[in-house]
Amino acid sequence: MSTPLISLQAASVQFGATAALREVSVAIHRGDRIALVGANGSGKTTLLRLLNGLLRPSAGQRLAGQGAARPVTAMVFQKPFLLHFSVRRNVQLALWLAGVPAQDRVQRLQGALDRVGLGALAERPARALSGGQQQRLAMARAWAVQPDILFLDEPTASLDPSAKREVETLIDEFGRDGMAVVMSSHNLGQVKRLSQRVLFLDGGRLLADLPTDDFFRRPDLPSEAVQFLKGELPWA
Amino acid sequence: MGLNTFPLRLARRALLACALGLAASAQAQTPFIVMASTTSTEQSGLFAHLLPAFKAATGTDVRVVALGTGQALDTGRRGDADIVFVHDQPAEEKFVADGFGLKRLPVMYNDFVLIGPAADPAKVRGSDIAAALQKLGASSTAFISRGDKSGTHAAELRYWKQAGVDLAAAKPAGYKECGCGMGPALNMASSMGAYVLADRGTWLSFKNRADLQVLVQGDARLFNQYGVMVVNPARHPHVKQGLAQGFADWVVSPAGQAVIASYKIGGEQLFFPNANK
Amino acid sequence: MDAFSQSVGLALNLITQADATLWRIVGLSLRVSATACCLGAGLGLLMGAWLAVARFRGHGLVVGALNTLLALPSVVVGLSVYLLLSRSGPLGSWGLLFTPTAMVIAQSVLVVPLIAALSRQLVSDALREGGDELQAMGASRLLAAVLLLAHERVAVFTVLLTAFGRAVAEVGAVMIVGGNIDGVTRVMTTAIALETSKGDLPLAMALGLVLLGVVALINLAVGLTRRASQTPLALGAAS
Numbered sequence: 001m002s003t004p005l006i007s008l009q010a011a012s013v014q015f016g017a018t019a020a021l022r023e024v025s026v027a028i029h030r031g032d033r034i035a036l037v038g039a040n041g042s043g044k045t046t047l048l049r050l051l052n053g054l055l056r057p058s059a060g061q062r063l064a065g066q067g068a069a070r071p072v073t074a075m076v077f078q079k080p081f082l083l084h085f086s087v088r089r090n091v092q093l094a095l096w097l098a099g100v101p102a103q104d105r106v107q108r109l110q111g112a113l114d115r116v117g118l119g120a121l122a123e124r125p126a127r128a129l130s131g132g133q134q135q136r137l138a139m140a141r142a143w144a145v146q147p148d149i150l151f152l153d154e155p156t157a158s159l160d161p162s163a164k165r166e167v168e169t170l171i172d173e174f175g176r177d178g179m180a181v182v183m184s185s186h187n188l189g190q191v192k193r194l195s196q197r198v199l200f201l202d203g204g205r206l207l208a209d210l211p212t213d214d215f216f217r218r219p220d221l222p223s224e225a226v227q228f229l230k231g232e233l234p235w236a
Numbered sequence: 237m238g239l240n241t242f243p244l245r246l247a248r249r250a251l252l253a254c255a256l257g258l259a260a261s262a263q264a265q266t267p268f269i270v271m272a273s274t275t276s277t278e279q280s281g282l283f284a285h286l287l288p289a290f291k292a293a294t295g296t297d298v299r300v301v302a303l304g305t306g307q308a309l310d311t312g313r314r315g316d317a318d319i320v321f322v323h324d325q326p327a328e329e330k331f332v333a334d335g336f337g338l339k340r341l342p343v344m345y346n347d348f349v350l351i352g353p354a355a356d357p358a359k360v361r362g363s364d365i366a367a368a369l370q371k372l373g374a375s376s377t378a379f380i381s382r383g384d385k386s387g388t389h390a391a392e393l394r395y396w397k398q399a400g401v402d403l404a405a406a407k408p409a410g411y412k413e414c415g416c417g418m419g420p421a422l423n424m425a426s427s428m429g430a431y432v433l434a435d436r437g438t439w440l441s442f443k444n445r446a447d448l449q450v451l452v453q454g455d456a457r458l459f460n461q462y463g464v465m466v467v468n469p470a471r472h473p474h475v476k477q478g479l480a481q482g483f484a485d486w487v488v489s490p491a492g493q494a495v496i497a498s499y500k501i502g503g504e505q506l507f508f509p510n511a512n513k
Numbered sequence: 514m515d516a517f518s519q520s521v522g523l524a525l526n527l528i529t530q531a532d533a534t535l536w537r538i539v540g541l542s543l544r545v546s547a548t549a550c551c552l553g554a555g556l557g558l559l560m561g562a563w564l565a566v567a568r569f570r571g572h573g574l575v576v577g578a579l580n581t582l583l584a585l586p587s588v589v590v591g592l593s594v595y596l597l598l599s600r601s602g603p604l605g606s607w608g609l610l611f612t613p614t615a616m617v618i619a620q621s622v623l624v625v626p627l628i629a630a631l632s633r634q635l636v637s638d639a640l641r642e643g644g645d646e647l648q649a650m651g652a653s654r655l656l657a658a659v660l661l662l663a664h665e666r667v668a669v670f671t672v673l674l675t676a677f678g679r680a681v682a683e684v685g686a687v688m689i690v691g692g693n694i695d696g697v698t699r700v701m702t703t704a705i706a707l708e709t710s711k712g713d714l715p716l717a718m719a720l721g722l723v724l725l726g727v728v729a730l731i732n733l734a735v736g737l738t739r740r741a742s743q744t745p746l747a748l749g750a751a752s
Binding site: 049052054073074075077080081083084085093094097098099141145 | 642643645646647648649650651652656660663664665666667
């Protein structure tokens with residue numbers, strides 16, 4: 001097994017009196033395609049933010065890039081925050097913030113927009129785009145910085161079915177291109193389609209860390225997971 | 237990020253505005269002095285008549301900051317003016333005695349008048365100010381006092397004293413202090429039908445008279461003496477002594493005195509030069 | 514009502530006669546207030562952005578103090594700046610009292626709290642919406658705050674217009690530090706105060722109407738340029 005890009009060792013996150021995450025240990029490797037599942041409030045968003053370094057653990061450890069360079073990460077949120085500028089400027093900003101040198105920015109910008117199919121809309125104000133287009137722009141922003149890991153927090157939850165398909169296709173392609181993908185989702189069909197490994201959270205604890213097939217078929221899952229699957233399946 | 241984003245365009249326009257603003261305020265190199273004087277003198281229009289003549293004679297600008305007499309003298313004490321031109325002889329003499337001013341030069345006088353409603357309910361009409369104020373003190377008709385440490389206010393207090401009315405002990409029934417300038421005081425008197433002590437200059441320029449009239453004038457005590465003092469450079473080394481002295485010397489010279497005498501409103505002379513009397 | 518219509522007539526007369534003195538006074542009013550808003554914006558926007566992200570003990574106190582300064586009377590500002598710039602004061606040797614520069618300084622002091630308080634609120638609200646995402650992209654908190662100022666530039670512009678309104682309409686500060694010197698530091702508001710104190714109320718009111726008219730024209734110009742710059746975007750709205 002290669003060295004993990006990011007790993008957590010018994011990491012906990014406390015918000016005031018609430019324990020959002022309790023002693024979670026997990027490792028993300030290159031090429032992983034992971035789905036985070038769990039009920040609302042189980043800690044999926046907190047875990048994503050902790051993995052991405054937006055939060056510090058109140059206890060335990062977060063290690064990134066042991067020995068090698070720190071991994072480049074990008075994150076896509078359920079509702080993308082786009083600035084009141086053009087599509088092009090929004091991607092430019094991401095490149096600039098990531099410290100990409102000026103001479104590479106033009107190429108990467110064009111490449112990113114073409115990759116997600118927004119090349120023709122480069123000069124449009126970002127906020128004038130449809131929901132699906134905006135999320136694709138968020139994907140372009142992420143792709144442009146060439147991340148080692150892409151984190152996604154319920155990326156298609158607010159989209160209509162055709163937009164959902166467009167974004168799922170992109171996530172799938174990014175994964176096949178070699179990006180590690182860590183995605184939280186309520187949509188179990190999506191989980192089956194896009195992930196190879198499932199992390200199940202309940203009450204801030206990581207109760208299962210299994211290959212996707214196993215998660216959906218094994219009889220000896222923790223009871224919370226069984227209930228979760230039962231509760232969710234009619235909606236999948 | 238291109239240079240044409242809205243915020244940058246705005247910033248460029250703003251910087252241009254700032255540059256223009258500051259450039260325009262870098263005033264011409266004309267030599268100037270700052271003169272602290274009184275609102276009543278400025279509002280009489282004397283300076284608009286006098287100062288251009290001075291500039292023509294010497295090339296010096298005079299920047300007048302018009303305040304109440306007390307404030308004007310304070311400005312001189314602080315060194316924020318080069319020369320002081322007010323009309324309160326006791327206060328001026330103290331100013332010099334305390335070392336804030338060089339010699340006090342008398343320049344001119346105008347006079348105060350007692351203004352009141354044409355009907356004159358307190359029956360003060362005449363030419364004796366002390367008698368008039370005595371009657372006012374006894375009646376309950378409204379009297380407006382400026383109450384602002386101005387030369388006019390100081391004179392008013394002196395006349396009450398001469399009339400035997402002790403304001404500290406008991407103010408007359410209609411006595412109202414407004415803490416304001418001559419114009420607002422006249423406005424108040426006009427709207428209330430009250431009495432008020434005013435300098436003739438402001439009264440002649442005052443347009444909002446309603447039924448107010450001059451009721452008492454001509455009493456020698458009503459004459460209002462103006463004096464000019466250069467601020468002492470020993471106290472404030474930055475004072476432009478040469479230029480300021482130039483104004484003081486000019487205004488008491490025959491040329492300056494003639495300009496003062498030639499200032500008229502509606503054919504009436506306002507100020508009477510008396511520098512060398 | 515008669516006095517009012519007299520004033521309107523006077524105001525129109527003043528404008529059509531293109532009185533040179535009047536326009537010099539109007540020009541000075543606009544220059545002083547615009548310059549003060551530039552300086553105030555530079556300082557105030559940064560302060561607002563910083564306060565929106567800074568975390569330190571006493572942060573609440575600073576914000577409370579800033580909000581209190583919103584009610585700072587212009588006369589108090591004028592007095593404070595006067596005492597600073599007076600020859601007997603600490604900055605007396607600069608010789609700035611009774612000059613337009615002193616007026617710019619006083620009005621800057623007046624508008625900085627306004628701009629800072631309003632932009633702090635603006636940035637704070639915007640951070641709630643997008644602070645996480647900007648942070649995820651690699652921006653520090655302060656950089657995110659500054660980026661959000663550019664993002665919310667329309668709201669920022671409204672804040673600056675508000676500050677300009679406050680500055681151009683005030684009389685207490687410029688009267689005290691400027692001295693209302695004819696031809697040097699006389700601005701619209703001090704001219705109005707002067708005519709009022711002389712008892713010439715119709716003229717004072719007329720000057721007030723002229724001032725309002727000039728500011729209305731500026732707002733009109735601003736509105737038109739905004740609409741013009743938005744047109745290409747409106748045409749290119751998403752399908």
